[in-house]
Amino acid sequence: MTLSNAPESSQRWPLGLIAVAALIPLIGVLNLSSAARATMPDLWFKQLLWLCGGFVAGAVVARLRSTTLELLAYPLYGVTCVLLVLVLAIGTPIKGAQRWLDLGAFNMQPSELAKLAMILVAARYFSRFEMPGGYTLMALLRPLNVSRPLGLVAFAAYRYLHTRAQHDAAVAAGAADIPSVDPAWLTIALVAFAMLWLAVGVLDLVRGGIDSKRFIAPVDVVMIPFVLVLIEPDLGTASIVLAVAASIILFAGMRPRDLVIASIGVVGVAVLAWNFVLHDYQRKRVYTFLNPESDIQGAGYHAAQSIIAVGSGELTGKGYGHGTQTQLSFLPENHTDFIFSVLGEEWG
Numbered sequence: 001m002t003l004s005n006a007p008e009s010s011q012r013w014p015l016g017l018i019a020v021a022a023l024i025p026l027i028g029v030l031n032l033s034s035a036a037r038a039t040m041p042d043l044w045f046k047q048l049l050w051l052c053g054g055f056v057a058g059a060v061v062a063r064l065r066s067t068t069l070e071l072l073a074y075p076l077y078g079v080t081c082v083l084l085v086l087v088l089a090i091g092t093p094i095k096g097a098q099r100w101l102d103l104g105a106f107n108m109q110p111s112e113l114a115k116l117a118m119i120l121v122a123a124r125y126f127s128r129f130e131m132p133g134g135y136t137l138m139a140l141l142r143p144l145n146v147s148r149p150l151g152l153v154a155f156a157a158y159r160y161l162h163t164r165a166q167h168d169a170a171v172a173a174g175a176a177d178i179p180s181v182d183p184a185w186l187t188i189a190l191v192a193f194a195m196l197w198l199a200v201g202v203l204d205l206v207r208g209g210i211d212s213k214r215f216i217a218p219v220d221v222v223m224i225p226f227v228l229v230l231i232e233p234d235l236g237t238a239s240i241v242l243a244v245a246a247s248i249i250l251f252a253g254m255r256p257r258d259l260v261i262a263s264i265g266v267v268g269v270a271v272l273a274w275n276f277v278l279h280d281y282q283r284k285r286v287y288t289f290l291n292p293e294s295d296i297q298g299a300g301y302h303a304a305q306s307i308i309a310v311g312s313g314e315l316t317g318k319g320y321g322h323g324t325q326t327q328l329s330f331l332p333e334n335h336t337d338f339i340f341s342v343l344g345e346e347w348g
Helices: 015-035 043-062 066-090 110-128 137-141 147-173 184-208 218-230 235-252 256-276 280-290 301-313 339-347
Strands: 092-094 097-102
Touching: 015 043, 015 339, 066 097, 066 110, 066 218, 110 218, 110 235, 137 218, 137 256, 147 184, 147 218, 218 235, 301 339
Parallel strands: none
Antiparallel strands: 092 097
């Protein structure tokens, strides 16, 4: 996985790939202009401007040496983590989620930057710390790294403060359903366990020698942005960040036995997350995805309308700007979450 130092400027531009990369977003802009025609007629033009800016940025990045990208990986990762923390502290709440930073001229969603940062930092990390024969699970986890107990302390403190804030807000608003606060003993127990863990980790660090690999484990490099995005909450983007990192780890190589153990562990963690981490509305979305007709007037309404839109387009579609579900506003969030349904209805 050694990164090449050859200047990309000496390589020929892949014109076919560039043409495809340009055509796909242009189709998206055309589709967006129809979807938002009734509510935001100028949205397509703003998106086109962002698209042009993206192509310019892409052309600049394509001229960079891979060593330059290596140098940018950790600074970009650090800035992204700081921005994700700022989102939780001073972000703008929109529809029950706190994912945006108000920068005056525009809003910024740092979780999108996290996808790019994860690609670069994971590529650099694993290219520098290759393991003959593939990575073992212990090499990826490194349970005695000092980053792990420090992360547990931060999580315990955040969870307690977050549940306390929710409780106080519900009491102040006179809500009928007041969320409970995590008991103090649970927070104290987590912090005490983390302090003991930290002491053992520091002792192991002293005995084994000071080494950057012993401060933060590969899994922690992944989990920091993943957790920060997850608690916004933004389960979809957090899952993408995790999938990006997992694909790079698999490409770097894992030993078969450790891969099997890790897969079993992922299933176990998913079960625990389903029962103790995911919010009720997130679980409801999964239920709705599996069976949208179970609550067609409630949680399944959006999915049902999107299915109707795609089905009514049949094979050839109703034509640009003639989708009834879209233009008559039966299809909710047709310019964002359900933009594919617009494409299916109007283009087939």
